[in-house]
Amino acid sequence: MKIRGQTLFNNTPTEIILANGRVQTIHAVSSTNSDVWIAPVLIDIQVNGFAGFDLNVATVTSEDVSAMVRALWRVGTGFLCPTVVTGSFEGISNTFRAIVEACKTDSLVAHSILGIHLEGPYISAEDGPRGAHPLEHVREPDWDEFQRWQDIAEGQITIVTLAPEKKGAIPFIEKLVANGIVVALGHTNASGDDIQAAINAGARLSTHLGNGAHALIRRHPNYIWEQLGADELWASLIVDGHHLPPAVAKSMIRAKTLDRCLLVSDAVALAGMKPGIYEFAGKSVELTPERCVRLVGTEYLAGSAIELARGIENSVRFAGISLEEAVSLATRQPTHLLNAEAHVGKQANLILFQWDAAQCEINLLATIIRDELVYHSEARSTEDF
DSSP, X not given: OEEEEEETTTOOEEEEEEETTEEEEEEEOSOOOOOOEEEEOEEEEEESEETTEETTSTTOOHHHHHHHHHHHXXXXXXXXXXXXXXXXXXXXXXXXXXXXXXXXXXXXXHHHBOOEEEEOSSSOOSTTTTTTSOGGGOOOOOHHHHHHHHHHTTTOEEEEEEXXXXXXXXXXXHHHHHTTOEEEEOSOOOOHHHHHHHHHHTOOEETTTTOSSOSSOOSSSOHHHHHHTOTTOEEXXXXXXXXXXXXXXXXHHHHHOGGGEEEOOOBOTTTTSOSEEXXXXXXXXXXXXXXXXXXXXXXXXXXXXXXXHHHHHHHHHHHOOOHHHHHHTTTHHHHHHHTOHHHHTSSOOEEEEEEETTTTEEEEEEEEETTEEEEEOTTSOGGGO
């Protein structure tokens, strides 16, 4: 089988030859009339769940983890950091065990997992900054506890999101950085001094900047402006139209620049589900018809219900950037942040899609993971690419 298309980042007519569902060769051709774009698979460093599979429940299994990863392939996300949120020691440990076991039993899933993102429990206890994280499990940074988790995770914890104002947070950040872990600031009520101290200690990222925050804050100074203006910090953004209004998303992308932004879905298990009332992180949440997830009875958001491809579309719509630039925010930028170039580029990890420029919509046609065709759209036969 032959697939022809244009590579997105250098606009090269390209032919991919597959046999028995596996890539045999990829080479440039003189020309192609195909409307297919070829790009790296999307990378989502913040995924709490998807398609009904929740990483943050006591009953999560390795089969759930594998099924979630494989469901993400069907929407173009080929690499991810499964995200474990605030919980009890044993609850968090159980999720780590499930992720490790999934990697051991499914090599293709292991290939897709770039590391684990621990979001909490060392975050602000205040309503607003805490978001949907359960108050009873919020606590101070504990290096011994973290080391036990890293042992259980077999060294796979790659990103830690925390609040730098917590007691002991700065030396904790220094230890994380010394161990090669990306430190992200999030769910915080930090002062400017707290944020600068965290940067000096090696913090590199703001997790879902503009969210995990009070509904009302002083206009300036505040912890959003302080992070937005810090050139040392990258910013991950949830561009679903709910977490950040279009004008805010546009302003943040311009302020941070394309070099220091990346897109995340922050997807929860409700992504891909029907509207209704569900349970997430021990709380009742509502998925609205507009694909917005809120804590029931509040204005606080509780993760998103989109896949990363929708964030790419919205970034083009809201920020006026090109398709290539928007895709880079979900491919090249997270790769650079995690220093994962060697792993991501070692084999063919690609998506093939059509782009409706008028509607700013991606029509995913196929996903290739580690040279294997793991998804193709039923709406378009693989024989007519």
